[in-house]
Amino acid sequence: MSTISAPFRPQSSVRQTPTAGENYVNAAYGTRSWLLTTDHKRIALLYLVSVSSMFIIGGLAATLIRLNLLTPNGAFMTADTYNKTFTAHGIIMVFYFLVPVIPSVLGNFLLPLMIGARDLAFPRLNLASWYIYMVGAAMILWVIFSGGIDTGWTFYTPFSSKASHTDVIPAMIAIAIAGFSSIFTGLNFIVTVHYLRAPGMTWFRLPLFVWSLYATSLILLLATPVLTVALFLVAVERIFGIGIFDPALGGDPVLFQHLFWFYSHPAVYIMVLPAMGIVSEVITCFARKNIFGYPFVVAASLGIAVVGFLVWAHHMFVAGQSVYAALVFSLLSYCVAIPSAIKVFNWTATLYRGSISFRTPMLYILGFIGLFTLGGLTGLFLAALGLNVHVHDTYFIIAHFHFIMVGGTVMAYMGGLHYWWPKITGKLYPESWGRISALLIFFGFLLTFLPQFVLGYLGMPRRYFAYPPEFQVLNVLSTAGASILAVGYALPLTYLIWSLRYGPDAGPNPWEATGLEWQTPSPPPTHNFAEIPVVDCGPYEYSGEEVPDHGH
Amino acid sequence: MATDHAPATWHHFDDLEHQQQTTLFGMWAFLATEVLIFGGMFTAYTVYRMQYSAAFEAASRHLNLWIGGINTLVLLTSSLTMVLAVHAARHGQRRATTTQLLLTAALGSVFLALKAVEYYLDYRDNLVPLYAFDPAEWSALNVRPQHVELFLIFYYCLTGLHAVHLIIGIAVVLVLAVFAHRDYFTKEFHSPVEAWGLYWHFIDVVWVFLLPLLYLIGSRAIVG
Numbered sequence: 001m002s003t004i005s006a007p008f009r010p011q012s013s014v015r016q017t018p019t020a021g022e023n024y025v026n027a028a029y030g031t032r033s034w035l036l037t038t039d040h041k042r043i044a045l046l047y048l049v050s051v052s053s054m055f056i057i058g059g060l061a062a063t064l065i066r067l068n069l070l071t072p073n074g075a076f077m078t079a080d081t082y083n084k085t086f087t088a089h090g091i092i093m094v095f096y097f098l099v100p101v102i103p104s105v106l107g108n109f110l111l112p113l114m115i116g117a118r119d120l121a122f123p124r125l126n127l128a129s130w131y132i133y134m135v136g137a138a139m140i141l142w143v144i145f146s147g148g149i150d151t152g153w154t155f156y157t158p159f160s161s162k163a164s165h166t167d168v169i170p171a172m173i174a175i176a177i178a179g180f181s182s183i184f185t186g187l188n189f190i191v192t193v194h195y196l197r198a199p200g201m202t203w204f205r206l207p208l209f210v211w212s213l214y215a216t217s218l219i220l221l222l223a224t225p226v227l228t229v230a231l232f233l234v235a236v237e238r239i240f241g242i243g244i245f246d247p248a249l250g251g252d253p254v255l256f257q258h259l260f261w262f263y264s265h266p267a268v269y270i271m272v273l274p275a276m277g278i279v280s281e282v283i284t285c286f287a288r289k290n291i292f293g294y295p296f297v298v299a300a301s302l303g304i305a306v307v308g309f310l311v312w313a314h315h316m317f318v319a320g321q322s323v324y325a326a327l328v329f330s331l332l333s334y335c336v337a338i339p340s341a342i343k344v345f346n347w348t349a350t351l352y353r354g355s356i357s358f359r360t361p362m363l364y365i366l367g368f369i370g371l372f373t374l375g376g377l378t379g380l381f382l383a384a385l386g387l388n389v390h391v392h393d394t395y396f397i398i399a400h401f402h403f404i405m406v407g408g409t410v411m412a413y414m415g416g417l418h419y420w421w422p423k424i425t426g427k428l429y430p431e432s433w434g435r436i437s438a439l440l441i442f443f444g445f446l447l448t449f450l451p452q453f454v455l456g457y458l459g460m461p462r463r464y465f466a467y468p469p470e471f472q473v474l475n476v477l478s479t480a481g482a483s484i485l486a487v488g489y490a491l492p493l494t495y496l497i498w499s500l501r502y503g504p505d506a507g508p509n510p511w512e513a514t515g516l517e518w519q520t521p522s523p524p525p526t527h528n529f530a531e532i533p534v535v536d537c538g539p540y541e542y543s544g545e546e547v548p549d550h551g552h
Numbered sequence: 553m554a555t556d557h558a559p560a561t562w563h564h565f566d567d568l569e570h571q572q573q574t575t576l577f578g579m580w581a582f583l584a585t586e587v588l589i590f591g592g593m594f595t596a597y598t599v600y601r602m603q604y605s606a607a608f609e610a611a612s613r614h615l616n617l618w619i620g621g622i623n624t625l626v627l628l629t630s631s632l633t634m635v636l637a638v639h640a641a642r643h644g645q646r647r648a649t650t651t652q653l654l655l656t657a658a659l660g661s662v663f664l665a666l667k668a669v670e671y672y673l674d675y676r677d678n679l680v681p682l683y684a685f686d687p688a689e690w691s692a693l694n695v696r697p698q699h700v701e702l703f704l705i706f707y708y709c710l711t712g713l714h715a716v717h718l719i720i721g722i723a724v725v726l727v728l729a730v731f732a733h734r735d736y737f738t739k740e741f742h743s744p745v746e747a748w749g750l751y752w753h754f755i756d757v758v759w760v761f762l763l764p765l766l767y768l769i770g771s772r773a774i775v776g
């Protein structure tokens with residue numbers, strides 16, 4: 001290892017200029033050319049298809065859950081099926097959608113473009129991580145459809161290690177496999193950012209989306225293996241009956257929770273950090289302003305990645321850990337809110353006196369800021385030791401983390417998908433439909449999850465199959481919201497696919513944005529840039545002129 | 553020296569040197585993940601080692617320190633041959649690279665063979681929970697058999713995980729030896745040898761932690 005950070009290098013080799021109109025999509029045809037591709041843009045599309053399919057399956061499970069909760073004793077499922085359904089929902093959404101979605105789809109597509117590189121550092125490893133993901137996904141679907149598991153996505157011991165009679169081990173193997181896919185993606189991103197930046201692309205000229213992917217990759221690399229270990233030890237206990245986590249045999253079930261949350265708390269930041277990166281990109285573009293306090297936003301990303309590793313035991317305030325440990329973890333959990341708040345303040349300050357246009361991506365991102373702030377503030381409630389005991393394992397928690405993961409990550413992902421859709425496909429989607437979908441999702445989301453805060457505060461426990469009749473009104477409201485949400489998600493699925501064929505051509509830079517990814521044709525050519533760009537300014541040099549209108 | 557055997561630079565690198573540095577950095581990043589895999593296991597082990605120190609020390613005394621010790625020597629020597637292989641590859645010495653890689657793989661295999669013998673001896677000595685284990689033996693020593701089983705399961709998991717890494721390492725080193733023999737590596741291009749050299753040393757370092765954690769926690773007379 002001679003150097004840690006790469007010196008910039010002169011561009012040596014001259015590439016063949018591609019024929020006009022040739023891009024990564026039409027450069028080669030046939031299934032083979034997709035399944036054996038090493039082009040990061042094609043791999044991103046492979047991920048887009050697989051991750052969206054998992055989202056649909058996880059969403060169907062959510063629909064079933066919400067429908068069943070319409071009546072106090074379960075509308076149509078047995079308690080056992082209900083347990084398996086929410087487990088399927090949790091596992092699919094967390095490990096197969098939320099964790100990979102932004103890094104593997106948008107990150108994969110954009111990271112090399114944004115730093116002026118021709119590909120990720122290890123293109124074959126990138127393809128391999130998609131295949132690894134697919135093996136994990138196929139396996140988990142097989143487990144779910146061949147009978148399901150009932151442990152919840154958290155696999156708490158000793159239920160998962162002793163009591164459950166479902167296919168726990170195959171499910172854990174599937175999740176561990178998907179974990180390796182994450183690890184390889186993270187590794188690829190870190191190396192790429194260190195070594196493949198274009199000349200002049202210094203660390204403090206990196207777009208904030210790249211910084212957030214970098215911080216995310218650190219977590220992917222350092223947290224995921226611990227989850228693998230935790231699941232491995234549960235599997236060993238199940239197979240050999242040695243009481244690793246069984247108190248009757250000397251084991252400690254809380255140790256599992258420590259190992260599990262050492263991954264799964266930082267996993268929240270795996271989901272939300274890249275989302276924050278998207279927010280910075282979109283907000284600067286549609287407010288036509290440079291980001292307020294670039295170094296603070298960068299420091300906040302890294303701060304979240306580091307401090308996020310030190311708060312895991314706030315999930316265990318009632319699990320019997322020492323009061324002093326709980327005190328420290330409570331304090332640290334407050335601390336981790338600071339960098340997130342810094343970001344929200346920076347975004348708000350960026351909006352101040354900007355010339356704002358409320359285009360579809362911007363609507364999603366403004367939705368993100370509102371919902372994420374609410375999710376973050378309720379997170380502060382939960383970090384308080386006393387209140388945590390009151391609402392522990394209730395719908396208050398469910399509402400809180402759905403605000404972060406759906407209101408935060410999914411909103412930002414949708415915003416990012418709309419923002420870069422013209423770059424990815426070369427086509428524009430119908431703007432008015434985009435705005436309708438953003439609003440439907442925002443209000444549908446609020447109607448789904450605000451009642452759950454109340455339910456949780458009144459004492460409705462999470463994961464329960466039945467509830468007292470006085471909770472029915474709020475549950476019906478929540479289910480009504482969920483149906484609006486479902487329509488909101490179905491819309492983009494329809495018009496985005498429609499736009500592939502009927503959308504007007506986008507041109508290289510429909511938003512007149514400043515990032516490097518906009519300086520190349522849409523869709524980009526296979527090698528991204530005809531000539532590697534030389535960077536001489538920061539990523540958000542907006543002049544203040546409005547975003548151009550594309551005739552609607 | 554047939555430099556024309558060196559593979560072409562991938563299109564997204566400036567030159568071979570750039571590509572090599574990137575490869576090495578990638579291996580370092582991968583080893584960071586590996587540290588956390590073993591780190592998670594070590595943490596779990598340490599929790600119980602603190603909680604049940606008497607049982608863990610008693611069980612540790614029953615492990616075969618001779619084989620553990622000899623294996624340590626074998627593995628450390630293999631790191632030496634690996635370094636020599638990297639050195640030879642850097643200087644474009646085809647024969648020396650091949651020989652040292654083969655020696656490295658051979659020493660790794662000796663380690664595995666000795667480890668297999670050791671597992672067999674453990675089995676003979678009733679140190680395998682479920683299959684060959686005598687609770688009464690441990691109750692007589694005033695420690696709870698379940699706690700001894702905990703120690704043993706960690707012993708097998710940790711050494712097993714280490715062995716899996718070593719098996720992968722040996723396979724890769726053998727492949728590298730074939731490539732080296734075919735004059736694939738040059739003064740300008742040898743990053744695969746260097747990168748997997750890092751991996752090999754990592755396996756070695758893990759063992760350096762495993763030996764004291766598993767074999768040396770209970771004080772005992774040198775000739776057990």
Ligand SMILES: [Cu+2]
Nearest residue numbers: 265312314315
């Ligand atoms: Cu947490």
